[in-house]
Amino acid sequence: MTVIGAAGRLYIDGAWRGGQGAMRDVVNPATGKVVTTVPDATPAEVDAAVDAARRAFDSGAWSGLSGRERSRVLYRAAALIQEHAEELAQLETTDTGKPIQFSRMVDVGNTVTHFEYYAGLAYSIDGATRQTGMPALAYTVREPIGVVAAVTPFNFPMILSTSKIAPALAAGNTVVHKPAEDTPLTALRIAELLTEAGLPPGVLNVVTGGGPVGESLVRHPGVDKVAFTGSTAVGRRIASAAAETLKPVTVELGGKSAQIVFADADLDAAGQAAVSGFVFNTGQFCMGGTRLLVQRPVYDEMVTRVVGGAVHVPVGDPLSPETVVGPMAGQRHLDKVRGYVELAASEGATIAAGGGRVDTLDGYYFAPTVITDVDQGSRLVQEEIFGPVVTVQPFDTEQEAIAMANGTSFGLAAGLHTRDVARAHRVAGKLKAGMVWVNTWGMLDVTVPFGGYKQSGYGREYGPEGLHEYTQTKSVLLPLT
Ligand SMILES: NC(=O)C1=CN([C@@H]2O[C@H](COP(=O)(O)OP(=O)(O)OC[C@H]3O[C@@H](n4cnc5c(N)ncnc54)[C@H](O)[C@@H]3O)[C@@H](O)[C@H]2O)C=CC1
Numbered sequence: 001m002t003v004i005g006a007a008g009r010l011y012i013d014g015a016w017r018g019g020q021g022a023m024r025d026v027v028n029p030a031t032g033k034v035v036t037t038v039p040d041a042t043p044a045e046v047d048a049a050v051d052a053a054r055r056a057f058d059s060g061a062w063s064g065l066s067g068r069e070r071s072r073v074l075y076r077a078a079a080l081i082q083e084h085a086e087e088l089a090q091l092e093t094t095d096t097g098k099p100i101q102f103s104r105m106v107d108v109g110n111t112v113t114h115f116e117y118y119a120g121l122a123y124s125i126d127g128a129t130r131q132t133g134m135p136a137l138a139y140t141v142r143e144p145i146g147v148v149a150a151v152t153p154f155n156f157p158m159i160l161s162t163s164k165i166a167p168a169l170a171a172g173n174t175v176v177h178k179p180a181e182d183t184p185l186t187a188l189r190i191a192e193l194l195t196e197a198g199l200p201p202g203v204l205n206v207v208t209g210g211g212p213v214g215e216s217l218v219r220h221p222g223v224d225k226v227a228f229t230g231s232t233a234v235g236r237r238i239a240s241a242a243a244e245t246l247k248p249v250t251v252e253l254g255g256k257s258a259q260i261v262f263a264d265a266d267l268d269a270a271g272q273a274a275v276s277g278f279v280f281n282t283g284q285f286c287m288g289g290t291r292l293l294v295q296r297p298v299y300d301e302m303v304t305r306v307v308g309g310a311v312h313v314p315v316g317d318p319l320s321p322e323t324v325v326g327p328m329a330g331q332r333h334l335d336k337v338r339g340y341v342e343l344a345a346s347e348g349a350t351i352a353a354g355g356g357r358v359d360t361l362d363g364y365y366f367a368p369t370v371i372t373d374v375d376q377g378s379r380l381v382q383e384e385i386f387g388p389v390v391t392v393q394p395f396d397t398e399q400e401a402i403a404m405a406n407g408t409s410f411g412l413a414a415g416l417h418t419r420d421v422a423r424a425h426r427v428a429g430k431l432k433a434g435m436v437w438v439n440t441w442g443m444l445d446v447t448v449p450f451g452g453y454k455q456s457g458y459g460r461e462y463g464p465e466g467l468h469e470y471t472q473t474k475s476v477l478l479p480l481t
Pocket residue numbers: 151152153154155178179180181209210211212213214215216218229230231232234235237238252253254255285286333336384385386
């Protein structure tokens with residue numbers, strides 16, 4: 001693994017540099033063993049990264065290229081990532097504990113697709129001409145914003161950084177990326193691969209470290225735009241820090257998404273969606289279907305199906321191709337999930353499946369857990385647990401289901417299962433969420449925008465909307481008299 005050979009350095013101005021700060025262990029969550037160490041960037045190193053990005057932006061070496069010239073580099077980047085797919089998948093699994101089948105198919109697969117998609121869109125970063133009320137030529141152009149700070153979390157390290165870096169670069173910006181402290185490895189390797197693809201020095205820089213490094217980056221006067229995915233608490237803090245200097249911000253935050261199962265649904269399909277909806281990525285998925293709302297006539301049957309599914313999910317070594325649920329990303333994540341399940345027991349809820357650490361495995365494994373007999377007001381229903389845990393609640397009427405689904409502070413995703421087409425559209429229209437799935441769960445595509453309603457954030461990633469977040473509009477008027 002090349003990146004491990006570069007241990008102890010940061011990626012600044014197209015080369016390995018710096019590394020004067022305290023060193024931090026990177027731990028394989030499946031074994032608890034240290035894989036390598038990475039430095040916490042010092043304030044001087046954050047300055048150096050932002051200065052490199054600023055010089056690269058101002059030089060026009062990237063921002064001054066045409067969209068189609070940038071596109072060629074991004075297509076080469078996609079091809080190089082594909083060439084190194086197995087290396088990157090192994091690195092992602094070692095770093096996060098993610099089952100290798102998903103690292104290959106979802107994480108590397110979508111990373112390649114993001115670079116290809118935004119390489120294509122770089123051809124069409126167009127403005128418009130406008131009819132004015134006077135004899136004048138009026139047109140708009142969409143320009144890059146400048147230096148982008150991308151701060152990303154541990155759960156999908158490659159995808160959630162690429163969903164910022166690819167559109168930001170396509171639009172002509174330069175980037176300083178701060179990956180999660182737990183999972184920095186693929187970010188460093190991808191920066192190296194992008195240089196190999198022809199990205200000029202300084203256009204993409206990576207500084208590693210924890211929250212204080214992220215905060216100094218976000219507050220840096222040389223940064224023009226901030227893009228963040230992570231917890232709502234940190235998102236709020238970032239938005240308020242950025243507001244002091246009026247930097248535009250995109251924040252994709254937590255979720256507590258409800259899957260509604262109506263009595264007329266295809267229960268086989270709903271049962272499968274219910275299980276995969278809460279165990280995918282070991283429950284460390286912002287759009288996890290973590291609240292199951294089931295209409296009373298089929299409630300008992302759905303609970304039986306979900307419990308049956310949960311206990312049969314293959315949990316184990318993430319490097320085994322059969323594994324569906326690997327370890328949690330680290331001790332603190334495991335402790336957080338365990339705390340919520342203890343709370344469930346203390347509130348008198350029923351733990352219908354799972355409920356604890358998998359003792360037969362080393363590493364940070366938590367068994368897929370199903371909780372019933374829980375109140376809408378409980379913290380188990382209201383807060384993001386971020387582990388393989390689902391609550392199941394009964395409902396009687398459509399109105400009640402909608403009120404329960406909308407009854408948290410989050411609004412990232414929601415879904416419903418029914419055979420009634422009119423009801424599907426009626427309910428979809430009433431759910432307060434940026435993404436609604438009907439008779440499925442978790443389908444994402446690079447062309448389809450996603451982002452939050454309410455406390456799940458603002459701005460959109462993916463799709464043309466994801467590109468627009470990295471441009472600003474200039475209007476040009478020229479009298480024709
Ligand atoms: N929406 C989502 O996909 C995610 C939600 N979460 C939620 O957050 C919980 C905690 O996970 P964490 O990894 O601790 O998330 P976090 O929100 O603390 O960290 C995400 C990123 O922000 C950085 N960061 C932390 N404090 C910062 C600050 N003050 N200024 C700038 N950057 C800062 C971190 O170093 C990391 O790179 C999870 O259990 C989950 O509930 C976490 C990650 C992703």
